[in-house]
Amino acid sequence: MNILRRIDLNLLVTLHALLIEKHVSRAALRLHKSQPAVSHALANLREIFDDPLLVRRAGKLERTARASELLQPLTEALDQLGALIEQPAFEPAQAKHAFRLAMSDYGAGVILPGLARLLRGQAPGIDLEIVQGSRTSMLASVHEGTADLAFGVFPQDLPDELRTHALFTERFACAADKDTLPKSGRLNRKQWLARPHVLVAMQSSENNEIENALSREGVSRRVALSLPHWGVAGRLMANTDLVLTAARRTFDLFLEEPRLQVFTPPFPITPFDFTMVWHSRRESDPAHNWLRQTIVTTLGDQGSGPCSS
Template sequence: MIWIKRGVVRARQYRQETPPIKAIRPIRSMSQFDHLDLDGHLLQLLLAVIEEGSVTRAAHRLGVTQSAVSHLLDKLRAITGDPLFVKSGRGIVPTAHAQLLALRARALLDDLRSFSHAAAFEPAKISAQVTIAANDLQRDLLLPSLLRYARAQAPGLSLRVIQSGAPTPEMLREEHCQLMITPRPPEGSDIMQKRLFEDSYRVFYDASQREPPRSLDEYLASDHVTVVYEPRRRLDIDEVLAERGLVRRFVAQVPGFGGIGPFLRGSRIIATLPGLLRAYMLRGLAIAPVPVPCPVMPMYMVWHLRHHDDPLHRWLRQQLEIVAAPSLAAAAEHMPAVA
């Protein structure tokens, strides 16, 4: 009995001397966050940090402070239950989960843009920048006319033009560009395309240095220069002729059509390229038929499925189709006769 009483006394003393424990507010788990905690700004922030690879650069791009980006990233981490980014060298890289979220974020932002434009699309009221991927031939041929024509109706529109190189589906899927102009559309069930025009291949040469190759033997015996896009992707015509077993001697390879002219002028080198290049980039050089049958070179505009019904995107594609024919006609005025 004494031992029990002492235990009771000690228990009473412990209850009297120990301060009450304060209730701790539990941290919300991912499942406790409402989906309405997400908004377009958070989605845009996620994409900016992924694309810039830096919180500082993302803040500069978004026009906010670095601490604001860090705070919103913490909120996004809590919502998604994922760290989203990990350190890699001097920068950060997205986690696998963040990369998956980025795909959904782009689609959701596209839906939000479409929602805001769905009621009534008025070109005169838009304020937007559209990124178009195009190599130098189609850039010089089409995009200046497109910009002039489109801005006459939509003064708030601007274009950002990037090199398409050897185009991939990821350029469209990951929103590196919203539209692509290329003779080689990337493949994918989510990739849309429409042919704009086609061109014929010609032999370019400096008429002050040589005569055009009149036969296949003369053609194969000549020195050639061509374009090879990274990572080592040849022009269609080069692949077609190689598959036919026609071996040519390439003395130079350049990453774009703009680099061809200096190799031809003042030399006996020739190049087999789309004939439309003679209108602008290779003006002043002579042209001749290729002494072997060649396929035509088609040119397509290409876009992602998510932009197919977007009012702004649909309108811009229509403008590109409208300016294609006049642009080709204007180019024809600058073209020399075929030798």
């Protein structure tokens, strides 16, 4: 109770912004406060918690162990207080709200064009910040409260506190320079395995559906080029013998290279669900509920069932 006598709600809100942003200036922008005011609050918080909370490592601020322990319960407490204080009704046309969404550039290409048009027409005060990371880091950001939603291909055995909704089912396709392909316009299994391959992934070691399919077949491929960017992938394959195997929508979104031919993989690869993930603590948040339903509607609700766990 001694700490409670020395701290008020504004300080807790400031602490939450600092722990999420790990940057005094960005926290100040998030809070619509001056940088000196946030720096002064950080000094008070360090004294109250008897911990530096944020320490500088390799030129940037990182959370201490104590700060990392505080983030999730603090996020949950502030969400619960907000639910008590705020009106439950959400009026998108009048709302001013910011959401942070974790997704790859594939997810951005699928979701954002339609969502941005809808927001500009129906909810112009809603702002979006898009962040990218590995599957593990995106799930961690939702769990910690540093992201409102994550989109991608995730394991089915997620923690109980995370909620999911399958937005659509995706299949795979291959692409290569059309001049390097047989008259059939595709590669058979032997030809496909003999080619060098391109892998687009945030982490080359990250498990993916293609490697799992190859493992089931008892074969392997040579990944000659691994990179985290879709934008250049199409141009890399033109005038080479490289082959890319990826989600079918990828070729419509990013690979507008006239030299490329898209064809069906020469072996079965299990389709995957593209999934939206959020934390159960956000389920009472009307703005969050509205955004989830809006995303489902924008994509034509190609998943199964309502937008819930």
